[in-house]
Amino acid sequence: MTAQSASTSTTIENIVASTQIKQELDVKQLGADLEGGIYDHEQFPGVIFRSPTTQATMLLYRSGKIISTGANCIEDVEEGYRILFSHLRTLGIAVTAQPSITIQNLVSSADLRISLDLNALAIGLGIEEIEYEPEQFPGLVYRPDGISIVILVFNNGKLIITGAKTESETQIGVERVKSRLTELGFSDY
Structure with a gap:
């Protein structure tokens, strides 16, 4: 086990975000009309929309709630929503100018570059x-x-961090792991 630098970088792997439009959606009709939209009520109770230019996939529910998943940067989340909202407006669905987007979960990874006896x-x-x-x-x-x-800790020193809402929370989690490893004599971070 070797000494590591003071900071261990994290990589965002997935962002789950949500927003709400102020009306119910006819998901069956929307699945038929929305370019790129898929609706199969036996598989999923809403419409699945994959952004053509980002990794974001949008899940549209009857209630008007829209979940974004799959993007690994906030810009792709925002772009995915912009594209979707443009399509919805074209179909005559009222969407406010800037619906509030809430980050629900950041999934990140990090590598401590040490082997661990779990x-x-x-x-x-x-x-x-x-x-x-x-x-x-x-x-x-x-x-x-x-x-x-x-935080999922693996014996190769890799970490998966879930449940954070900000990148700083992710980094706090990594630093907590490193601190505990030092306290327990596993490393000298």
Whole structure:
């Protein structure tokens, strides 16, 4: 185990965001009329719209709620919504000029660049903040006290951080892992 730099970078893998338009949607009709829209009520209760220019996929529900998933940067989330809203307006569906977009979950990854003994780490962290059942899942599930994120820790030093709403929350989670590893003698971050 070698010393690492003071900061470990994170990479956003997926952003889940939501917005609401102020009317109910006829999802069956919308699935037929929306260019790029797919509606199959046996598979999903809403319309699936894949942005043609971004990685964002939009899920439109009858209630008017719209979830974006698949993008890995906020600009793609915003662009995906802009494209969708333009299509909706063309179909005569009223969409306010700038519907509020809320980030629900950032999924990020990081690499600590060390190998970890997850059995020893599980004992060191204690059962209050972790779940580790290697027969069921190869990673250690770490729920740091006081923050609302979950970090999957793998024996190759890679992390998956979920539940954050901002990039700074993601970085706080990584720093918490590094701090605990140092406290437990796994590394000298």
